[in-house]
Structures are given as C-alpha cells and as structure tokens.
Amino acid sequence: MTATNLSIPALRDAVRGRVIVPQDVDYDPTRFTVSAVFDDRRPAAIVRAADVEDVRRVVTLARETGLELAIRNGGHSMAGHSTTDGGIVLDLRELKGLEIDPVRRIASAEGGLTAGEYTTAAAEYGLATGFGDTASVGISGITLGGGIGYLVRQHGLTIDNLIAAEIVTADGELRHVDVEHEPDLFWAIRGGGGNFGVVTRFTYRLHPVDTIVGGMLMLPATPEVIAGFIALADEAPEELSTIANVMTAPPMPFLPAELHGKLVLLALMSHAGDVEAGLRTVEPFRKLATPIADMLRPGRYPDMYPPEEGEYRPLAVTRTMFLDTLDTGVAQTIIDHLEASDAPMRVTQLRVLGGAMARVPSDATAFAHRSSRIMANLASFYQGPDDRARREAWIDAFATALRQDDQGAYVNFLSEEGEEGVRRAYPSPTWERLAAIKGRYDPTNLFRLNHNIPPRADREARAAAA
Numbered sequence: 001m002t003a004t005n006l007s008i009p010a011l012r013d014a015v016r017g018r019v020i021v022p023q024d025v026d027y028d029p030t031r032f033t034v035s036a037v038f039d040d041r042r043p044a045a046i047v048r049a050a051d052v053e054d055v056r057r058v059v060t061l062a063r064e065t066g067l068e069l070a071i072r073n074g075g076h077s078m079a080g081h082s083t084t085d086g087g088i089v090l091d092l093r094e095l096k097g098l099e100i101d102p103v104r105r106i107a108s109a110e111g112g113l114t115a116g117e118y119t120t121a122a123a124e125y126g127l128a129t130g131f132g133d134t135a136s137v138g139i140s141g142i143t144l145g146g147g148i149g150y151l152v153r154q155h156g157l158t159i160d161n162l163i164a165a166e167i168v169t170a171d172g173e174l175r176h177v178d179v180e181h182e183p184d185l186f187w188a189i190r191g192g193g194g195n196f197g198v199v200t201r202f203t204y205r206l207h208p209v210d211t212i213v214g215g216m217l218m219l220p221a222t223p224e225v226i227a228g229f230i231a232l233a234d235e236a237p238e239e240l241s242t243i244a245n246v247m248t249a250p251p252m253p254f255l256p257a258e259l260h261g262k263l264v265l266l267a268l269m270s271h272a273g274d275v276e277a278g279l280r281t282v283e284p285f286r287k288l289a290t291p292i293a294d295m296l297r298p299g300r301y302p303d304m305y306p307p308e309e310g311e312y313r314p315l316a317v318t319r320t321m322f323l324d325t326l327d328t329g330v331a332q333t334i335i336d337h338l339e340a341s342d343a344p345m346r347v348t349q350l351r352v353l354g355g356a357m358a359r360v361p362s363d364a365t366a367f368a369h370r371s372s373r374i375m376a377n378l379a380s381f382y383q384g385p386d387d388r389a390r391r392e393a394w395i396d397a398f399a400t401a402l403r404q405d406d407q408g409a410y411v412n413f414l415s416e417e418g419e420e421g422v423r424r425a426y427p428s429p430t431w432e433r434l435a436a437i438k439g440r441y442d443p444t445n446l447f448r449l450n451h452n453i454p455p456r457a458d459r460e461a462r463a464a465a466a
Helices: 008-016 028-030 052-065 113-123 139-145 182-187 223-235 275-287 329-339 355-359 385-402 420-427 428-443 455-466
Strands: 017-020 045-048 070-071 086-089 098-099 106-110 162-166 172-177 198-205 209-218 240-248 265-273 297-300 317-325 346-351 376-382
Touching: 008 017, 008 045, 008 052, 017 028, 028 045, 052 070, 052 086, 052 162, 052 198, 052 209, 098 182, 106 113, 113 139, 162 182, 172 182, 182 428, 209 223, 209 275, 223 240, 223 265, 223 275, 223 329, 223 346, 240 275, 240 329, 265 275, 265 329, 275 297, 317 385, 329 346, 329 385, 376 385, 428 455
Parallel strands: 045 086, 070 086
Antiparallel strands: 017 045, 098 106, 106 198, 162 172, 162 198, 209 265, 209 297, 240 265, 240 346, 317 376, 346 376
C-alpha cells in the first residue's frame, strides 16, 4: 500500500474493526464531526478500531504509507483535527472499557469513552473525575489538552488527576507511561495534545462527588452584573466552579419571546460539596439582579451536562484567551461588541480559574498556564461561506479589544490559528521541551493533525533551509 494507492481489502484484512469507505451508506454520518465547518473533508477510509492491536496496525500503516492520520473520539476539535481529506481516520469510539475501583478511587478508562459515559458510570459510586462541560466530548482530547471543567477549582485539571496512560507511539509500540516509566512522555501528554501518540487507556484518580448544588442561572447582561458575577466567582469557595456565557438568549421554551435574541448572562454553576454550604454559596449570585431564570438546586453531578443538540451542527468562528481582570469597563467592551454584531448567535464565555489548578507548579505538566485567572472564549455563528469572512473580522477585532497582559491560550479551545496560536498555548520553555520530546518519539511528525509542535530536528532543518 502507498499513499496514492490504499488497498482497502488489505486494510480490512489487517484489522478486526470495521473499515468504512466513501461507498458505504454510513460513510457521511461516521465522518461528520460536531462542527459542520469541516464537512468538505473526505477521508479515504475510517477505521473503527476494535482493540489496541488495531490502533497499532493503523499507526504503522500511516507511517509506512505516508497517509495523513487523524485521531477521532468525540469529534469536537475546533480546528478540524478529528478528520482528514484523503487520509485515514482512526476512530476510537468502540474502545469503551471502564473499570472503577471505588475503594482505591481509581478508574481505568479506554480512550473511546466520552465524558458523559465516564461521569455517569463513576456517579454510581458517588465519585467523579473532572472533565469538561459537554457529555459528548471524548475523554482523550480533553485530557491531552489539559481539561478545564466543573471541578477545576476544587480538584484541578483533568491531567492533575491522571495517574498513568497507555499510548501507541509513532513506531507502533504500546507504552505504559507514568511518573516513573518514561516520565518525559508522561509529562508531555499532560497538556501537549495529540502530538505524541494515540492514548488507548487512561488511569484517573476519582473524588467523592455525590449531590451538588448547581444548574443554570440567567441574569440580565449589564456591565455591573457581569463584573459582579466574575468577582463573586473569584471569591467563592473552591467547591464552586462557574461558566458565565454573555450571549444572545436562545429561544428556550421558558423564556418570553421578547427576550429571544437579547443579551443575557447565562451561567452554569456547580458547587460540589455540602448542600447547605452550596445553597449559601450561590445565593449572592441570585442577588446581583432579578433572575430571568433560576434553576439552581441540589442534584446529581452528571445532570450538569446539558442535553445534546441532536442533529444540530453549527458553523462558528471562535477565539480563546486568558484575561487578568474583568471590571465593568471590560464588561462594557464585551456588551458593545456583542451588540454591534447581527450574527444569529454570538457569545463570550467566561470561566474563573484558580484554586487547585493554580497550586500545581507551571512546569509540572505541559499545560503551563497555572496562574491564569480568567479564560474567555469568543464565538460567532455564521450562515455559510459567504458570511464567514465578516464574522471572522468581527471576532478578530473583538479579541484584540479584549486582550490583556496574559497572552496565553488554552490549546483545547484553539481554532485554526496556525503556529502563532499554538505558540500562545505553550510558553517558550514548555515549547522547547515538547519539541525535544516530539523529536524522540515522533521524529517524522506522523502525529501532525493537531495543534502541532514540530519535532526539534524537523524544525531546525526547516529553519536552516529557509
């Protein structure tokens, strides 16, 4: 098999899992990602890996043929890295094994699980590991990029609870990595993204998380309310994590029609601790203004994941950044930019960080933004190729107006921003160490469909050639 002549029969003979090609009736449903932005990409084949050996064989095939290799689990990559045009998609969604040890509070999870599947299973024991805020996100992608979710202030990033991993590297070998076994590689996969291989199994630490106080709180979007919400979230006990979305109100059935499309602050809040303490903690947020909707109540932790959107697959442009502070002036800038747009949906998402995440040294993992205080994610939906350019221009101007001293970025929320964007995700010392590790484990840059860190030797050769 070569890059220009892939033998599908030979590929099917080589793996136990199913091989899906353009002629198959389920090719489109299988190749589509969460975002419709990348629908024009058509892989030559999609391999639904049945086991670790399938993963090893596909990695070896891609290395030997030169075919572009995309790794897919949840399909949420904002840069389209879950698919390829003309290459092979290695689809992990059949790898669903999960073993939970409630006594030791450890979980062994295969790389095809989603955050919702894992969280629901762990909740049966009153336990949880913090992932993100969407049930259908794959645990692989969110872990490899860091993992900022509802437990980030109390229990840190997902990677702060990663004990070990099994990873297939570019040479086709399955490696067990932890702090004692190949510690450099273990350091790199905790924030370095998919640059270093295909993780087929993760071992996580679990925490007691049973009844929480959480849900949605919707408030008017004024500068005082937005700044006040962020100040309260920053001062709150670490058991509380929040996601504040300043956005156009969607047509939710419980909202009056006159509010649809108007700016609101839609907050998702989760206090994982004593219920009475949680009720006291969320009360000041209710007093910022008369709530438009108040759904904060005791419940189960998995209920924090909102229902999936079904067949809805948006077109959106996005930007991510960290902010040092958010006062009424910054809040007014957010409101002004959102009101100046007529996009069908536009949003600024604000997450106050700190807590357990900030207590880990910045060089302990490849996620180095431990001192960043607030994460801001900007998004604008658009209605087709002709509409994209002006939405992109708007979001670039918005990001420029908001940018402060913290120039970093969270790699999991980066869109297609090239090397400049990737360099914002990794400060220079982190970048250099990652490039050196990449040079050892993936010298030919086989794993390049990601926010790519070229191997040091490759990067130096390109610089010399220029």
